[in-house]
Amino acid sequence: MSTIKEKEQEVIEEFALFDDWMDKYNYLIELGKSVPKIDDQYKEEKYLISGCQAQVWLHARYEDGRVYYTADSDALITKGIVALLIRVLSGQPPADIVDAEMTFIDEIGLKEHLSQTRSNGLLNMIKQMKLYALAFQKSKN
Amino acid sequence: MPINADAIRKNFPILETEINKRPLIYFDNAATTQKPLVVLERLRYYYENENSNIHRGAHYLSHIATEAYEAARNNLRRFINAGESHEIIFTRGTTEAINLVANSFSKKFVNEGDEILISTMEHHSNIVPWQIACQEHGAKLRVIPINDKGELDMEAYDGILSDKTRLVAVTHVSNALGTINPVEELVKKAHEKNIPVLIDGAQAAPHLHIDVQQIDCDFYCFSGHKMYGPMGVGVLYGKEEWLNQLPPYQGGGEMIKEVTFEKTTYNELPFKFEAGTPNVADVLGLDAAVSFILDAGLDNIAAHEQQLHDYTVEQLRKLEKVRFIGTAKQKTSVVSFLFEDIHPYDTGTILDKLGVAVRTGHHCAQPLMDFYGIPGTVRASFAAYNTQEEIDKMIEGLQKVREMFG
Ligand SMILES: Cc1ncc(COP(=O)(O)O)c(C=O)c1O
Numbered sequence: 001m002s003t004i005k006e007k008e009q010e011v012i013e014e015f016a017l018f019d020d021w022m023d024k025y026n027y028l029i030e031l032g033k034s035v036p037k038i039d040d041q042y043k044e045e046k047y048l049i050s051g052c053q054a055q056v057w058l059h060a061r062y063e064d065g066r067v068y069y070t071a072d073s074d075a076l077i078t079k080g081i082v083a084l085l086i087r088v089l090s091g092q093p094p095a096d097i098v099d100a101e102m103t104f105i106d107e108i109g110l111k112e113h114l115s116q117t118r119s120n121g122l123l124n125m126i127k128q129m130k131l132y133a134l135a136f137q138k139s140k141n
Numbered sequence: 142m143p144i145n146a147d148a149i150r151k152n153f154p155i156l157e158t159e160i161n162k163r164p165l166i167y168f169d170n171a172a173t174t175q176k177p178l179v180v181l182e183r184l185r186y187y188y189e190n191e192n193s194n195i196h197r198g199a200h201y202l203s204h205i206a207t208e209a210y211e212a213a214r215n216n217l218r219r220f221i222n223a224g225e226s227h228e229i230i231f232t233r234g235t236t237e238a239i240n241l242v243a244n245s246f247s248k249k250f251v252n253e254g255d256e257i258l259i260s261t262m263e264h265h266s267n268i269v270p271w272q273i274a275c276q277e278h279g280a281k282l283r284v285i286p287i288n289d290k291g292e293l294d295m296e297a298y299d300g301i302l303s304d305k306t307r308l309v310a311v312t313h314v315s316n317a318l319g320t321i322n323p324v325e326e327l328v329k330k331a332h333e334k335n336i337p338v339l340i341d342g343a344q345a346a347p348h349l350h351i352d353v354q355q356i357d358c359d360f361y362c363f364s365g366h367k368m369y370g371p372m373g374v375g376v377l378y379g380k381e382e383w384l385n386q387l388p389p390y391q392g393g394g395e396m397i398k399e400v401t402f403e404k405t406t407y408n409e410l411p412f413k414f415e416a417g418t419p420n421v422a423d424v425l426g427l428d429a430a431v432s433f434i435l436d437a438g439l440d441n442i443a444a445h446e447q448q449l450h451d452y453t454v455e456q457l458r459k460l461e462k463v464r465f466i467g468t469a470k471q472k473t474s475v476v477s478f479l480f481e482d483i484h485p486y487d488t489g490t491i492l493d494k495l496g497v498a499v500r501t502g503h504h505c506a507q508p509l510m511d512f513y514g515i516p517g518t519v520r521a522s523f524a525a526y527n528t529q530e531e532i533d534k535m536i537e538g539l540q541k542v543r544e545m546f547g
Contacts, residue, residue, distance in 0.1 A: 021161070021494055022494075022541075022545075025490075025491065025494070025545065026545060029487075029545060029546060053485075053486045053489075053501055053502040053517065054484060054486040054516070055516070074484055074516060075484035075486040075487050076483075076484060076487050076546065077486070077487050077490050078484075078486065078487075113490075
């Protein structure tokens with residue numbers, strides 16, 4: 001299975017194909033429509049990462065030394081970015097997730113979505129993904 | 142006289158900004174307006190020529206700065222037609238003005254079992270300070286409901302007003318809906334029961350003629366930065382008889398008459414409520430903003446904005462699945478809407494890419510969004526410098542959004 005870095009590189013190469021921001025956002029919207037939706041039972045307060053503008057739900061599961069995430073958002077563009085985050089981090093060992101720098105978001109030109117002012121839950125989502133990984137890592141030792 | 146938006150724009154250097162090689166279209170004026178050169182120059186002039194601490198020291202600079210500051214107070218008095226200059230208290234903004242009243246008024250007049258009355262369409266700034274005060278004094282927060290159009294239910298208001306009500310705090314204009322509330326009627330009804338009224342004028346000051354004596358409200362609050370002035374300055378108007386009865390909000394320099402370690406006697410109005418060194422530069426900037434508004438003509442600005450509002454609504458109606466939030470009969474130039482099938486955040490993101498700055502989200506009015514059962518809206522709010530061509534570009538952007546999201 002590819003490492004986080006390899007997956008990030010994959011995404012960067014994919015995004016290099018887009019000529020302009022519109023293609024990029026159309027792709028995000030498509031991704032948003034196809035993201036594996038979170039199980040309805042997890043779409044509740046406990047799993048909610050709230051932002052002032054858009055909401056994100058995140059669930060994590062630990063299996064055979066790897067962390068698996070599912071997530072959802074009420075906004076499609078956010079959901080598209082959520083899908084990218086999951087693609088890169090899901091199925092990886094907790095230690096790697098904790099250390100992941102996630103620079104690909106910047107490289108594909110979506111960094112603005114992770115700013116505080118967007119308040120769309122994404123920044124906290126990454127934090128939360130890492131916290132889950134950290135917790136699984138601890139419980140393992 | 143219709144205003145010439147193109148000429149007005151020349152006074153706002155920031156409007157020349159480009160975003161993704163497109164000219165900035167700034168439709169987030171209800172959050173904060175841009176600042177004209179006269180305001181920027183006033184700030185600079187103060188620091189270059191007048192800077193000194195006021196009301197103290199007998200030197201030349203202190204003298205001219207104090208004069209300018211007090212002249213600004215009088216101009217602000219005239220702007221809202223208050224009776225006395227000392228009824229104008231400078232604050233950090235609307236939020237601080239409301240907190241001042243919530244704190245000082247409640248300390249003296251709110252007790253266990255009392256009620257404070259607000260409305261469903263309040264900004265968090267006019268909810269939370271009252272919530273805190275209610276918690277502190279064992280009082281209850283009551284809420285005037287609204288109808289689907291976003292208008293206050295005045296019949297319900299009659300029913301909720303009671304001899305338990307200690308104060309009514311309602312917004313003049315809703316930031317999320319644009320609704321202009323019938324403040325005179327609200328005040329009249331409360332006064333029949335001897336209940337004082339605070340009006341949150343943050344969204345009214347840039348658009349409406351405000352006459353606090355005609356409204357007859359007991360407190361009126363607004364922010365400089367929403368009316369072409371600087372951030373960090375605002376006004377609390379309070380009737381003299383009320384301000385005199387309220388205990389001070391903050392202690393410090395300026396607000397005292399005499400201090401010993403045993404006891405302090407407080408200065409008179411307005412200084413009793415202006416503890417510490419005030420924000421002189423921004424007060425002068427706000428004064429310049431008032432001149433800017435008066436020079437352009439408040440009626441002219443309002444007529445221009447109304448035209449932009451009506452044009453926007455007309456154009457939006459041609460798009461599919463647009464839901465308007467806030468369709469009150471009396472409205473300022475705020476258009477709050479969403480596509481029924483597209484999250485406001487998605488709409489806002491695409492508009493941003495196209496250089497159009499609108500506000501998306503709950504507009505610091507979550508209870509109101511809950512009322513409509515929506516996550517938020519897209520809000521375009523207009524100012525003197527906006528043009529019809531800009532609206533056309535926003536509409537083009539929204540057509541693009543429709544294409545992209547199906
Ligand atoms: C209706 C209303 N009240 C109060 C406020 C708070 O104003 P400020 O943040 O300037 O204190 C705002 C600003 O968004 C507002 O729109």
